[in-house]
Amino acid sequence: MTAAQPQATAARKPRHRTPRPRSLRLHGTVARxxxxxxxxxxxxxxxxxxxxxxxxxxxxxxxxxxxxAIRILAAKGLVHSRPKIGTQVSARREWHLLDPDVLGWIFTNEPEEALIESLFELRRIVEPDAARLAAMRRTDEQLARMKAGLDGVAQHGFATEVGRRCDESFHSALLEASGNDFIVSLTSGVAAAIAITTAFKQHRLPAPHDALPVHLAVFEAIAAQDAQGAHDAMAKLVDRGLTDTMEARDPGGQRGPISVCC
Structure with missing residues (x-):
């Protein structure tokens, strides 16, 4: 056997990764x-x-x-440490509410009505104008990604995780197509809000409204470079989402029209 052969034999041996310490697997559960x-x-x-x-x-x-776990919560603004006092729960104004984990935790149980309304108020401020800009600035590649996302929703439906990821891809491509870096920076939070509220509705409503036609109206307006049409279709989509989310929060309740914008 040559000198090179033992090295080659050793190289063929499977490499075993060192298991992650149990503490590292548990801290996420404690943080949640x-x-x-x-x-x-x-x-x-x-x-x-x-x-x-x-x-x-x-x-x-x-x-x-x-x-x-505490470091994770501190990074999300939920807690802070003070010398000689300890770890303290932070004021709500300090919470990173658009953090995907924080949003998910909010919708784990029964989110407050005011918090839902505030979330959709933000979406109503951002998304219709993002759609208007996308109609004027989108590229063919961005339009293709929007279409692929909606094709995926049509195939898998909003009730599946795959379908919701496709919906998230549609909205992410739309925000990117706005061409505004500040709007694009909101993509992670807005996409998480959409995915989480959609899952919330699908799990709690026996027969949620089919939102695909309204999504298609937004896409068609953007494809036709109809800025006002895209704005109005997106505003309708966000308003429909708020109504459905409130119904999911209180399926048996009676509520009148909800306004999210002035």
Whole structure:
């Protein structure tokens, strides 16, 4: 056997990755649990969290895992640490509400009506004008991505995760097509809001409205470079989304028309 042969033999041996420490697998679960308690109001702004030792015992995790969970929450604005006081729940104005995880935690249980209305108010401010700009500035490639997203929704439906990802692709391509860097910077948050509220509606309404025709109206206006038509179709889509989300929150309730814009 030549000198090179042992090296080649060794190279063919499967490489085993070192398993990730259990603490690193658990910190996300702890962050989610605490995050849901915070956004649902179980833990209120200003409240002091348990000390590191007690909390790690409560969650049955290492102190390292608990510290990492707190770092995650602090990065999302949900908590902050103060010397000689401890880890404190932050005021709501400091929460990163468009963070996909924070949005998901908000819709895990029963989101407040005011918070839903505020979320759709933001969408009503941003998305219709983004659609108007997209009609004037979109490229053929961006238009093709929008169409591919809607084709995926038509095939898989909003009730499936695949279909919701396709819807997310449509909205992301639309925001990008606005050509406005500040609008594009909102893509992650807006796309997450759309995906999460769509899943919320699909899971809680026995027969949710089919939103695909309104999506197609937005696409057709953008394809035709009809700026006002794209704006109006998107405004209708957002308004429909708000009404359906409120109905999903309270399926048996009676409510009149909801206004999200002046």
């Amino acid at each position: 649990d605490l995050g849901i308690r915070i956004v649902s109001g179980v833990l209120k702004p200003g409240e002091i969290l348990e000390g590191e030792i007690a909390a790690s015992l409560q969650f049955n995790v290492s102190r390292t895992a608990y510290r990492e």
